[in-house]
Every structure is written in structure tokens, then in C-alpha cells.
Amino acid sequence: MNKLLSGNEAIALGAYHAGLGVATAYPGTPSTEILEALAPYEDIYAEWSTNEKVALEVGLGACYTGVRTMVSMKHVGLNVAADPFLAAATTGINGGLVIVSADDPGIHSSQGEQDNRHYAKLAKVPVLEPTDSQSAYDLMSSAFEISEKFDTPVMLRTTTRISHSKSVVNISGERHPLTKKVSFPRDVQKYVMLPVNARIRRPNIEERLVKLAEYSETFPFNTIEHGVKQLGIIASGISYQYAREVFPRASFLKLGMTYPLPVRLLHEFAGSVRQILVVEELDPFLEESIKVLGIYVVGKEFIPRIGELNVDAVNAAAEKMGVLKTKISLPQVKIPADLPKRPPLLCPGCPHSSMFYVLASAGQRLKLPGAKEKEFKESPLTITGDIGCYTLATYPPLNAMDTTACMGASIGQAIGMEKAGLNTKIAAVIGDSTFLHSGITPLIDAVYNQSKITVIILDNGTTAMTGHQEHPATGVSAQGKKVGQVVLEDLVKGLGIKDVKVVDAFNIRELRAAVKDSLDKPELSVIISRGACAVRTPRGVDPSAIDEERCNQCDICLLIGCPAIQSDGKQPSIDPLMCMGEKCTICQQICPKQAIKPSSKLKIGAKK
């Protein structure tokens, strides 16, 4: 039976059919849907782990017992999990272990771009790259077989365009039965990496790589597709699809395993064509390795190394290279440059908006775009930020975030700024899921090194940006079971922090008092601002409305950045279909003229 599946759904189904027993992950675009698709199966164990490092360590323990295990994460997640990834490469496995790295060329939803095939080379483990959902499904069983045959973790590398595109998959496969008995045979030379044992394992890794290279020569997903002799294309992943469309008649070497490379197959292909173009996204990973073999190829002279490829980019490269005649392109329609963009926003009723409004106000940052002084000169408050929906508070009108680097960095950065002697107040802002992921260890650093910063945890009770996954403080597991719940305030107090305040995210007065108190006090303090994510909250029944007779058009309500509050340039108004009503009321609380009221009250007032 054929079905349209996304790459992520195909990876999940392929792994399930391959006899998967344990799946772990931390949510991250574009990898999140893999674990989401696996969680409903009752005959496997699936968990959202605290972070990617923990996910891989749980995965490592699981596979040591002989169970087939998959750990999925986004590209930067592997930075977090790099330590156990390299450790796994050293100890090897027992049951098959597959690590899915979902890279994000084009930076659709990440803090950076990186080609994680380099990690496979660094760890000396094989990497497989699917070209569509069908091959993602098919590759999963090979991935587990390779892992077990060669005693190695295997990386399956996808990209956003593979993970999030849907294509046709034949789903008639069946689940491979779990035959292995769950057991852990004690073997200290393999599993205890004391230097003496690690030295014994070390040559195994090199021997394994030689065997894998030999295996790749006949690996069924490394295939030559014969076409004309004038042009040969070497490609993998989604790049293969773009190249196939641009060069319908060329010869192709399609690589399903991109490390280690099949040396003889490459020479055979090179001998059968006159010139070779390597089409790959991001770094010249294949190109450089092929050139080292003494095979002449071209690649990054023509193919961009930044961002996502597409048919147009490969086409332009082919024209530049001279293998395709330049087509006369359609004259571009002149679209006015001032066509407004539509960037993502904090939602109406977002529990983060109020805290950022208070911080922006304390930091003297609130400026309407188009106001006389467009930029604030020097804020008396520095706000280090983190990764989540709340990073959007960087934009006007809030202007309330000054740094974002990687998961959990806000707290360490704030400590660093303070210790370096920065002459402003300093607050670190971090979401609940991000705090649990990697904010706890820097907070311990703050306690230990007597930091005086203010740490603000925005607790909306979910991992919002990736689509509302559970986490250790929600009390619900990935598979929907009621489980233990980490209480953030108890955790923070347990570290020895005395000044811990829990405030209602929808009470401006409470937020203001807490922020003022913490910023003024010369000691470490933590504010937990608690309010449910607006996307998960049913809309209120009584939307806010503006009493136009009272309103003096000061436009302060527009400074929250709420999408429901709109203005025609003169009179602000509130869209009743977007407003969260009594669930939020932030605009009602900040209006200096008390002109914003529940619409039910306003109607009564208007009748008078």
C-alpha cells in the first residue's frame, strides 16, 4: 500500500519495522516528528529525554542490552551529545544503535548551519543519507544491520527538506520480530573505557572503518545510474533529486552511504564518464574525500556552500560550468520592495509578552517603530537570552533580548558579563524546557561563584516552539503517561538560592514588583514567571476592547507586540477573533487611561 509520508514519519516507521525497541530524543526542528510518530506504539519504549546528551546516553545503555535503539536530534543537538556519540563509537554496541542527525541547511529554524557528516568522520562511524521518504524507510533496516554487523553506532543524516517533505512510501512491510533476549553480558574491555581498555578498542575502530569501506562497495544504496558519458553526477540526499531534475540524461552515482566511501565504485564511475560534478548541500564533504583519491571532480566552484540548494541553484551552477546552455529566463515582475513581510510573532495571549514588556520598560527600551529616537542608546539593563519562542522578543517593539547563542547559554553569559565588570544590571531569560535542558549547570555555577544576576525562567508548561512536547516539569511522558514532575522552584531552592519568586505571568503589577526587587538586590535571584502557553489555552469568551472615548491614542498598548492589537495609524483597536480575552488582560492592565476593558463591560458603558 502506498502512502504519502514525511521523511520523519518514514524514518519512524522504518525503524519500527526494523524491530526498534527503544527510542529517545529531545525535540528540535526538523527532527521532532520522529519520536512523535513512534510514541503511540505500545510495544516500544519512547521518551523525551532531558537533553540530547542524556538521550544518547539512555540510548547507549539500551543498546548495550541487545535492544535495537534509535536516538534522534537536530544538528545542533549532536553538539550537545558529542561526548556520548564519540564514546559510543569507541565502545561499540550490542543491539543496533542509530543516531538520526537532522541538519537544517538554510537555517529555517536554528541558530546556525552545520554539516554533521563531519561528526561521523570525526567519530569514524558510517553515515547514511536518504534521498526521499521511501529511501528513509528502506535505509532504516540497513542502518540497524550495519550497526550490528560492524559493532558500531550508525548515523542517519537527514536535512529539513528530507525530514519535512512528503513523498510516496510503500508501507506494506512488517515489524521484524524482537528475537534477542534482553541481557547485558559483562565485558569490561568493551564497556569500561579505562585508558588501558580504550587503547585496546582503538585499533578496532580503524579496522572497522576498513571493513565498512569494503562493505560500501556493494551496499545496495550506492548505485550507478547509467546515462550519457559526457557528464557524471555524484550526489546524495535531497541534492540527488535536484540534480536528477536538472540533468535528466546524465550518468549518476547516487550515494546512500557517504562515509566511508566506496573507493573502487568511485573509480569505476570516474572511468565511465568524461567529467564529474559533485552536487551536495553545505560543505564539500564528498568532494574533498573524492579528490584525495586522485579522482578529478568539480563541485563547490559552482555549487553554493551556504544555505539550501534547489533546482534553480543547481541549474545556475550547470550554466556557470558550461554543461547546460543558458536559458532565457522569464523577465522578473517588479514587485514593490515595500511589500510588508510577515515574520513570526509571539501569539496573542502569550505568557512571555508581559514579562518582556516589564523588562523592556525597566531597561528603557520600549520604542514604537518610527519614533523619533529609533534605537535606545544605552540600556541600564542587559538581557541575555536563550532559545525558544521567546527569542522573538528581540524584535521591536519589545527590543528585549540582547544575546542568543545556544541552549542554556543565557545564564553563563550573564555570569560572564557580570564577572567581566559590565556596568549595567543583568538578567538572563530562559524558558522552562531550555532551563531543564541545559540551564541547571550554569545556575549551579552562579551559586558557586557568588553571581548577582537575575535569572528569569519563563514557565509556560511545555516545549512550545517545536510544537508542544512534554518535558520533565510537565508530569506527562512522551507516551502520554502520568509521571514524576520536577518542580522548578524546589529544584532552584535546592541549589541553595535564597531569593526565589514565583509570579503570575498575567499579573503586570506582580511582575513589575518582582523584577524591580530582584534587579535592585545585589544577590543572585530567580524569578519563575508562570502562565500557560496561549496555543494550548482555550480562548476566553470576553475579548478586550478599546473604549475610543477614553483612549487618547498614546499607543502604549501597541508596545506589547500583541498581534490582536492593531492600528490604522490613528486609533488602535483589538481583533476580537484573535484576543484571548479574560485569559490574558495584559493590555487592560497597562493602559494608562483605563480605556481597555472586557467587551462585555464596554457595551454596558457605551449604552449610558
Add this chain to the structure above:
Amino acid sequence: MTGLGKLTADKYDLLITGVGGQGNILASDIAGEVALAAGYDVKKTDTLGMAQRGGSVISHVRIGKKVFSPLIKDGEVDILLAFEKLEGVRWTNSLKPDAIVIMNNYAQPPLSVSLGVDRYPSDKEVVEILKMRTDRIFLVDGTTAVTKLGNVRTLNIFMLGCLSRFMPFEVETWEKSIHEHLPGRLHKINSAAFELGRKEINNVHVE
């Protein structure tokens, strides 16, 4: 030229655009599944940036005998199905000459327009820009029609009704896929929205 009548090409590249929350991703999923059920190869992909709500959302649906790239080449879009005017006109250069444009006559001003930084284009400008590439523009009053029908969230199915008039697929195939994606209590109203969309296309061609 009325521009009506089913297309009979061997490939159909559809671009479905709108604002996050309008249901256009579900619409693109259904369009893809209908094409698969009709025996075509299909690839589809969405680009939606980093947030959950309120940003531009674009889906590419590619239908043909054999499809390689999930992304449509610039200037190759056969049909643009735009749930919002600004999100439609933005993609004019992606259209092939004489492409079909089905645009919901509805404006949702971005925050920058409310804050007085940007200006929302006038209806006249929107049509003028599109006309530089194609004359086959169908401006449909989808939001008005489904608000009257009683559920503004059926807009995506209304828009599919409009689209179905140009695609070589049976109405039953559309209905089946729509029902598969929605709970039973919503079948009736969505079938009504689909039918309204099919009828709307008769009298909305922009000359």
C-alpha cells in the same frame, strides 16, 4: 477567456500560501493525497520558519508521472492557491506565464502595518502585479462565504473546492480524503464548504 476547465497537463505544480493558522498545510496534504489516489506521483513540502502562529506559510505540492524535487522551480507554478492577498501577490514571480491564481479576497495586515511602518497593498495594486504574469485570476470571497456558513475554519476546504474545478480528479476522491482528515462531526459543514468553493469559481474571474 474564462480560464475555466480542467487542466490536462502531465504535471501540476501547486503553490498553496497563507498565514499560519489558516489551515493551508492541511489543504496541501489533502491535495497531495487526492493526486496519489488518482495514480500520480506526488511530493509536497512546507516552509514555515520558526514559529507556531502568524507567520507566512507556503506549501509546494508537485504532481506528475515522476516527481524529483519537492520544491517547485521558480516560474513554474501552474496554480497558486492563496488564502490571503498579501501572501498571494508575494509569489508572483514564482508563477509561470498564464498560471491560474485563486486568491481569497481577504487581508490580514501584518504587525508592521499596524505599527505604521509598512503599508498593505491596495486591491488594485495586487491585481496589477499579478496581471504582469497572468490574466487568469480568480478572486474568491472565501472568508465571507465560510463565515456565513458558520465556521471560518472551513476556509481551507472551500479553497480546495475552488481548486478542484481545475484538477482532473473526481469529486468523490476529494470528499473521501477530506473526510479522512476530519472528525465525523465536521464532515457535513466541510462538504458544504467544498461545494460552495466549487460554485464560487463560476462567477469570480477578474477581467
